[in-house]
Amino acid sequence: MNPNHLRLLIGIGVLSVGLQLVSARPVAAATITPGSLTFFNFDFTAQVPPPPYADFPSITVSFANVDLGDAGGFQFYDGLNGTGATLGSSFSGQVPSASLIFLGVSDPAALDGVFSLAVTGTAGTYDILSVVATAHNAAGATAQLTGIPVAATVPEPATMGLLLTGLAGSMLRRRRR
Numbered sequence: 001m002n003p004n005h006l007r008l009l010i011g012i013g014v015l016s017v018g019l020q021l022v023s024a025r026p027v028a029a030a031t032i033t034p035g036s037l038t039f040f041n042f043d044f045t046a047q048v049p050p051p052p053y054a055d056f057p058s059i060t061v062s063f064a065n066v067d068l069g070d071a072g073g074f075q076f077y078d079g080l081n082g083t084g085a086t087l088g089s090s091f092s093g094q095v096p097s098a099s100l101i102f103l104g105v106s107d108p109a110a111l112d113g114v115f116s117l118a119v120t121g122t123a124g125t126y127d128i129l130s131v132v133a134t135a136h137n138a139a140g141a142t143a144q145l146t147g148i149p150v151a152a153t154v155p156e157p158a159t160m161g162l163l164l165t166g167l168a169g170s171m172l173r174r175r176r177r
Contacts, residue, residue, distance in 0.1 A: 039149070
């Protein structure tokens with residue numbers, strides 16, 4: 001076998017093992033830092049059952065890497081990306097170690113199934129693993145939707161390093177030909 005082909009195969013193997021190791025870790029939907037503002041959007045209009053809903057959606061926010069003293073503010077809006085009027089439910093203070101549940105976004109504007117949650121970091125750094133909303137129609141059918149963070153996630157440095165190493169290797173191989 002050609003030594004260049006062997007090096008390329010080894011490089012691809014290392015890259016695939018590295019990517020598998022990175023993807024095995026739980027992935028945070030968002031990392032919250034002091035002064036950061038992240039929106040989670042909910043649009044139930046394509047869900048089954050569709051809006052309007054009979055009761056206010058309940059929201060579950062799941063956290064990880066929370067230390068004593070980590071804090072944040074949570075506010076709901078009746079539009080996407082924090083637009084529109086503020087809805088009745090809000091929370092500000094110590095972030096719990098596992099999850100925070102809002103039992104019904106208490107505003108009729110939320111019954112149309114389009115709203116957002118703004119999370120502001122006030123102290124410490126912690127991860128939000130997921131934000132899930134659950135709503136019910138008049139017949140009792142349930143719709144559930146995971147909020148999509150507006151802020152783009154940044155790849156880990158190790159992943160970017162592996163990808164750049166693979167790209168540099170393929171460019172070097174092409175150059176030698």
